[in-house]
Amino acid sequence: MEATARASIGSAPAISTDLATLFKALAHPKRLAILATLRNAERCVCQIEEALDLRQAYVSQQLTVLRETGLVCYRKDGWNVYYRIARPEVYALLEMAMAINNSPGDCAVVAPAERDRLT
Numbered sequence: 001m002e003a004t005a006r007a008s009i010g011s012a013p014a015i016s017t018d019l020a021t022l023f024k025a026l027a028h029p030k031r032l033a034i035l036a037t038l039r040n041a042e043r044c045v046c047q048i049e050e051a052l053d054l055r056q057a058y059v060s061q062q063l064t065v066l067r068e069t070g071l072v073c074y075r076k077d078g079w080n081v082y083y084r085i086a087r088p089e090v091y092a093l094l095e096m097a098m099a100i101n102n103s104p105g106d107c108a109v110v111a112p113a114e115r116d117r118l119t
Contacts, residue, residue, distance in 0.1 A: 021069060025065050025066060025069040026093075030052070030054065030058070031066055034048055034059070034062055034072075035071065035091075038072065038083060038084060041084075042084040043082065044077075044080040044081060045059055048083070071085070072084065072085060072086055
């Protein structure tokens with residue numbers, strides 16, 4: 001993903017491959033919840049499992065996707081595996097996505113007079 005990160009937004013291959021993989025990883029509610037859980041601290045799988053009321057196998061499956069995308073990394077300490085954010089800038093991306101989601105674009109809001117003129 002590093003090589004295409006430097007590509008411009010107008011570069012179709014960068015958008016269609018690595019960027020799509022990133023957005024696909026972010027397009028799952030439980031993975032977003034895991035990222036939120038990891039925002040302020042490293043957590044072991046058991047802590048994530050407890051915080052989100054999910055089974056360990058399911059949490060591990062979702063963490064694998066996030067790890068393969070490069071968003072989280074881990075360390076082992078005995079039997080425990082601790083995860084942390086590898087790319088903290090993902091939170092800026094998520095905040096931007098929430099802002100986009102929470103407000104309609106300019107074209108979506110049309111004044112009644114404008115609507116009448118267009119029809």
